[in-house]
Amino acid sequence: FIDEIDAVGRQRGAGIGGGNDEREQTLNQLLTEMDGFEGNTGIIIIAATNRPDVLDSALLRPGRFDRQITVDAPDIKGRLEILQVHAKNKKLDPSVSLDAIARRTPGFTGADLANLLNEAAILTARRRKETITISEIDDAVDRVVAGMEGAALVDSKNKRLIAYHEVGHALVGTLIKDHDPVQKVTLIPRGQALGLTWFTPNEEQGLISRSQILARIIAALGGRAAEEIVFGKAEVTTGAGNDLQQVTSMARQMVTRFGMSDLGPLSLESPNQEVFLGRDWGNKSEYSEEIAAKIDTQVREIVNSGYIKAKELLQENRPVLERLVDLLAEQETIDGDLFRQIVEENTQIQVTDQKLAVSR
Known part of the structure; x- marks a missing residue:
């Protein structure tokens, strides 16, 4: 058994610069040993x-590694069975449902689930409890997903600004028809983030529609939109930096990879095959400067249209925005069920499909 075979089995080819790569000699010898002139x-x-x-393609041909088995992240049934294995030596409170944990952890691997229960057990011991309760499970999920908990924010303008930013994401995502449901909004800092909004992805989602990508773009812009509406353009912050990166990337892929723009059903970029730098090192452009300018225009239109939609939604629902921000500033965390309940009680109906149309 050879683990991490890509360390020696990478595709052979010329890297940048001259010289000999010893990896190629190792790969050649491995190929010979596996299926050369001598039998094994x-x-x-x-x-x-x-x-x-x-x-390398020679490594995957018949006689060598000719059968590939993909081990994906487990589905809900697999996660439940993995949790049952790791829960055998832990005292769980009767109120804790492994089925509920499995449902709220799509995308978790076996190692993530083992780590989740271990973190919950550590928190239980630290809090001097007899059994692992749902509170420890919640905190453990947050820790696995987003990292260590930081110091709580003090009551200040900064705390309210972060609250508006996070509620902006969650409220826009809840009001848009094609967006994933919100799972939790919190002001408790984790990792590099000062606040976080979680959405629960669809378990069975393999293909993503144009309206779903647009919904994600609009929701990702909800944070910056809320900052601008409440505090004005002069007071918007760097907190939306990561959101803007994701939005720009999604919009560009819509135009250049998925053919979801006015340029038509064209694939305009292909990944660079420079394996010694990593295949994702760059994209090879297959278009003229004129098309490049049109791509930039389309990306800008998609993002600007999404930003306008996000601002419209928040302005139309300003009272519920303020109510949710007050609640979040007070409690520091709002779970998805309570969030949706408050939104449903204070708004009309969800956004229609027509609202998602990008201006042409």
């Missing part, structure tokens, strides 16, 4: 990698 009857070689896309 009775030996089965198994390897594992997270990057099958960078492996």
